[in-house]
Amino acid sequence: MDKLKKKEFKTPILEKDIRRLRVGDIVFVTGTLFTARDAAHRRMVHYLKEMRQLPFRFDGLPLYHCGPLVRKVNGEWSVLAAGPTTSMRMEPFEDEVIRNLGVRLVIGKGGMGERTRKTLREFGAAYAVFTGGTAVLAAEHVKKVKQVEWLDLGVPEAVWVFEVEAFGPIVIGIDSDGNSLFEKVQLEAERRKAEIFKKFES
């Protein structure tokens, strides 16, 4: 089995700490993170375009691609399930969001595109994967809902601010040097595909 490096992070996350992370590192995050998926990304970028003030600032906090399943009990939100959603849908917006909100760590699933990879390298941030579908495991590490914004977008699309403890395991998929685990796996898969096709000939 490969040797895995496990690291604990407390938020806010500093650029110098992110710069030390490498693809394949396993990370656990303690502190505060916020969620945003499709509609929140669209609105954030729309606000930025119109030079309107966002109702929040999250410098150094991880941005989590997630539309949680929550329930309100006695006036308090509780998080039942909070797994990652497909990050690629946020690709058109992420460059602006990372730069303007000061995001150092993006968490999601499935990987992101070239533009985000470039932004991560230039700005000093990383992209990490939380195991897709493991929504209850994720919710176990959410200790409290600290804040919710833009609830008018609907529960899954709103911006949720979670207090988390040892949130993980998350795997660094794209590091701040622009190395991408996804690219490595894809290139290898393309190479192996040719071998597999050859075997189909026989």
Place this chain on the structure above:
Amino acid sequence: MNLEALVENVAVDLLRLAAVRLPEDVKQVIRRAYGKERSGIGKVQLKAILDNIEIAEQKGIPICQDTGLISFYMEAGSRFKVLEKVEEALRRAVQRATSEIPLRPNAVDPFTQKNTDDNTGMHVPYIHWRIVSGDSLEVTAFPKGGGSENTSTLKMMEPSYGLKGLKEFVIESVVKADGMPCPPTIIGVGVGGGPNVAMELAELSLLQPVDKPNPNMAIARLEQELFEAVNRTGIGPMGLGGDSTALAVKIEYAHRHPASYPVAVAFQCWAARRATARIGSRGEVEYLTHKV
């Protein structure tokens, strides 16, 4: 209780069972994949998946926050008493399950983008009927997440490419889907018929127990060959690299038109949620996929 209310209650139970507890055959193949995985990162993913399955079951919470677009697959005995009332009962069950379990509201109007907030809408829940003999009704709840549906593929292949073309298309689809459908996945392949038939067969194949090979020996061998080939791509759990790209490959087929050779590939994420019960006309209920 009247039979119509019973159908509704059983359907709510099935949606809960499906959302919260994976069928034993699915858990078994995930454990097997964990045992065989050689990549460290892959193993971490599979461990998280197994932990998640256990916590969801203990706490009675849906395994994944994407509780899917709801479908029901029905095997209806022609003498089941209230057949004409079943669709309405299933709609009510979906509405109740959405608030009682809860399920995430996932039915969105494609033109206004408005969410109905109760998981019902135009053709939702989707209900697939097969009429069989007898007086009982078999209901399968099949909620399917959006991430894996989004990677489905269909090719109207040149017939001359034949079996080799079919195999290559499956591999192409898996490599292209990459980590998106939350691998390790169950891969459903529908062959023949028209494009709609091929896609439907691909989805139907996912309803079969995952560890049960096809009763047709030649197809069972093809399933095994494709299963091994897919797992040689190295895509691995969540597309992070490893041996476990698929948990199984399932194939269903129809005869084809001489001029066309449709091949459809449907992906089922590792959270392969399905639950089946049989309801008799005298009100007896038997759960077939889960111990209750």
